[in-house]
Amino acid sequence: MTMQQTPLLMHRLMDRGAMLQPDVEVQTATETGVRSQTMLETRNRAHQLAHALNDAGVQIGDRVATFMWNGARHLEAYHAVACMGAVVHTLNIRLAPVDLEYIINHAEDKVIIVDADILPLLEKLAGKMPSVEKIIVAAEPGFENWSTSLPNAIDYEEFIQDKPKKYDWPEIDENSAMGLCYTSGTTGKPKGVMYTHRANYLHTISIAMTDVMGLSATDTLLGIVPMFHANAWGLPWVATMLGMKQVYPHRFMVPDHLARLIMDCDVTISAGVPTIWQGIKGLMESKPDQYKFKALGRLTCGGSAPPPSLIEWFWNELGVEMVQGWGMTETSPLATISRRTSKRKHLAMSDAERAANQAKAGLPIPGLEIEIFDDQWNPLPHDGKAFGELLIRGPWICSEYFNNPQPDKFHDGWLVTGDVAKIDPEGYIIITDRSKDLIKSGGEWISSVDLENHIVGLAGVAQACVVAHPHPKWDERPVALVIKKPGADLTAEQVVSHCESKFARWQLPDDVLFVESIPLTATGKMDKKVVRAQLEADGYQLPDQR
Missing domain, CATH: 3.30.300.30 (ANL, C-terminal domain)
Incomplete structure (x- = not known):
C-alpha cells in the first residue's frame, strides 16, 4: 500500500470554500429583498448548528429532517448534519400529508428543521410523528413572529445562539450514511435512498469537472432545483466546496423574480427543470428590454428532456448554453451530461446539430457504466436503433433501498432504472420510454x-x-x-x-x-x-x- 487511506468524508470538502474565499456571499431571497451572509459566516453557523444538534441529543447515524425551501439556513443544515455524522433527510414539501407521514416515520427522524412560512403544512402531521423530539423553525424576514401547535418547537437562531463556531468533525467510515432522500417514482410506498459520504464525495468532485458542469470558484450559482429533491442535483455541495457565490430563491419561484435574481446578482450558472426555463423564455420574449443577463453563461436542465427549440433559443438569443443532465434519486443524482460541445468532432457541427445532441440524455459521467439490456438481460448494440432496459452502476449509484428490499430494482450489481433507452454509436443515451408508465x-x-x-x-x-x-x-x-x-x-x-x-x-x-x-x-x-x-x-x- 503506497497511498494514505484518508476516508472520503464530506467535511473535507464543505469547510474548504470558507477557508479559501471567506468573504464570498451566500444570498437568500426574502420578503424585503436579499439577505446576505459570507461564506465564513455560513461555515461558522453550520458548526454552531452541529453543536446545538449534538447538545439536543443527535448522534452519529440519527436522521435530521429538513422541510425547507432553498436558502442559506438549508445550506447550513446540509453542512452541519452531514459533517457531524448524522443523516440529513430532505423532505419534499410538495408531497401529500399521507406520504410525508409515512416518510418521516419510516426514516424515524429525530429532529425536523422547518421554514416558518410552511409550518402549516407540517402542522397537519401533529401527533403523527412519534420519533420527532424537536422542531427547529427557521424564520426569514416577515415571518419572525411565528407560532405553532407542534410540540418542542424552538427558533433556529435561538437554537444555535452562543454555540461554539468550531465543531470537531468525527472521523467515521466513509461508507457511513450522510443523506437520505425518498423517491415516489414507482408504485407503492415511497422508497428511501441513503447516500454515503464516499458516494457523495465522488459525485461532488465529478460534477465540477470541465466536461460535466465546468464549475469554478469564480461562478455564481442560482440554486433553483429544490434542495429537498435529490440533493439539488449536487450543486450546493460543489458550490460550497469551491467557494462559489450562491444565490437561493427561497419560496420566490416565479419567472420574474428568478430573472431579477439572475440579473441583479450576476448569476453565471443556474439549474432547473424545463418548465422553469420555458417560463424565463416567455418572460423575456414579452419584456425584451426589462431583463439583461450580462453574466449568465450556462443553464443545467434536467427532470425531463428540454425541446431542441428551447436549447436553440437560449443559445441564439442569449448566448447561454443549456446543459442537459439525466439521473435519478438513486444515482445521487447526476449520471449523464449533454453539452453543446462534448467531443472534438462537435466543433464542426452546425447549431441545429449541436442542439439535437444536447436534447439527448447525454454521455455517462466519468466513473459510471451504463448499458441497455433485453428482457433476458443480454446487452444490446449501441447503434441508436435497439432499445431496452437501461441499467447503471458506479460508486455513487444506489445498491439497495433503505429498509425496503426491492430485488426487482437491482440485477447483478446494476441498478434497474425503469427507463427504456437507446445508446447511439457515439455513446449518447436516448431515453425512449418509461417501463412503469410513470x-x-x-x-x-x-x-x-x-x-x-x-x-x-x-x-x-x-x-x-x-x-x-x-x-x-x-x-x-x-x-x-x-x-x-x-x-x-x-x-x-x-x-x-x-x-x-x-x-x-x-x-x-x-x-x-x-x-x-x-x-x-x-x-x-x-x-x-x-x-x-x-x-x-x-x-x-x-x-x-x-
Whole structure:
C-alpha cells in the first residue's frame, strides 16, 4: 500500500470554500429583498448548528429532517448534519400529508428543521410523528413572529445562539450514511435512498469537472432545483466546496423574480427543470428590454428532456448554453451530461446539430457504466436503433433501498432504472420510454398506478386507466379514463374530488374521460401505449389547451 487511506468524508470538502474565499456571499431571497451572509459566516453557523444538534441529543447515524425551501439556513443544515455524522433527510414539501407521514416515520427522524412560512403544512402531521423530539423553525424576514401547535418547537437562531463556531468533525467510515432522500417514482410506498459520504464525495468532485458542469470558484450559482429533491442535483455541495457565490430563491419561484435574481446578482450558472426555463423564455420574449443577463453563461436542465427549440433559443438569443443532465434519486443524482460541445468532432457541427445532441440524455459521467439490456438481460448494440432496459452502476449509484428490499430494482450489481433507452454509436443515451408508465410533470414523478388504484375505490367506478399526455409547460400531465359501473351516476368533478383526499394538487388528473372500454394487451393488462396513441390520433387536447 503506497497511498494514505484518508476516508472520503464530506467535511473535507464543505469547510474548504470558507477557508479559501471567506468573504464570498451566500444570498437568500426574502420578503424585503436579499439577505446576505459570507461564506465564513455560513461555515461558522453550520458548526454552531452541529453543536446545538449534538447538545439536543443527535448522534452519529440519527436522521435530521429538513422541510425547507432553498436558502442559506438549508445550506447550513446540509453542512452541519452531514459533517457531524448524522443523516440529513430532505423532505419534499410538495408531497401529500399521507406520504410525508409515512416518510418521516419510516426514516424515524429525530429532529425536523422547518421554514416558518410552511409550518402549516407540517402542522397537519401533529401527533403523527412519534420519533420527532424537536422542531427547529427557521424564520426569514416577515415571518419572525411565528407560532405553532407542534410540540418542542424552538427558533433556529435561538437554537444555535452562543454555540461554539468550531465543531470537531468525527472521523467515521466513509461508507457511513450522510443523506437520505425518498423517491415516489414507482408504485407503492415511497422508497428511501441513503447516500454515503464516499458516494457523495465522488459525485461532488465529478460534477465540477470541465466536461460535466465546468464549475469554478469564480461562478455564481442560482440554486433553483429544490434542495429537498435529490440533493439539488449536487450543486450546493460543489458550490460550497469551491467557494462559489450562491444565490437561493427561497419560496420566490416565479419567472420574474428568478430573472431579477439572475440579473441583479450576476448569476453565471443556474439549474432547473424545463418548465422553469420555458417560463424565463416567455418572460423575456414579452419584456425584451426589462431583463439583461450580462453574466449568465450556462443553464443545467434536467427532470425531463428540454425541446431542441428551447436549447436553440437560449443559445441564439442569449448566448447561454443549456446543459442537459439525466439521473435519478438513486444515482445521487447526476449520471449523464449533454453539452453543446462534448467531443472534438462537435466543433464542426452546425447549431441545429449541436442542439439535437444536447436534447439527448447525454454521455455517462466519468466513473459510471451504463448499458441497455433485453428482457433476458443480454446487452444490446449501441447503434441508436435497439432499445431496452437501461441499467447503471458506479460508486455513487444506489445498491439497495433503505429498509425496503426491492430485488426487482437491482440485477447483478446494476441498478434497474425503469427507463427504456437507446445508446447511439457515439455513446449518447436516448431515453425512449418509461417501463412503469410513470408521469413526469414539472420534473416530479406521478404514479399512474397509484391514481388508478385510488380511483377504482370510488363507488360507481368499474375500471380506471391513467396515462400521461404531453403538455407544453409541464411536459406531461395525467389524464384518467374511467369506465362507469352500470347505472352509476358519476361526474368528472367527483373523481377529481375523490383523488384530492390522497394526492397533492399537482398530482391530480387534469381531465377525466368516461369511456366504454379500455384497450388490453394479450395478457389482459391495460395497453397504455394504445391509449396514448388513440388520444393523439383523435387530436385530444387537455382542458387548458382547448
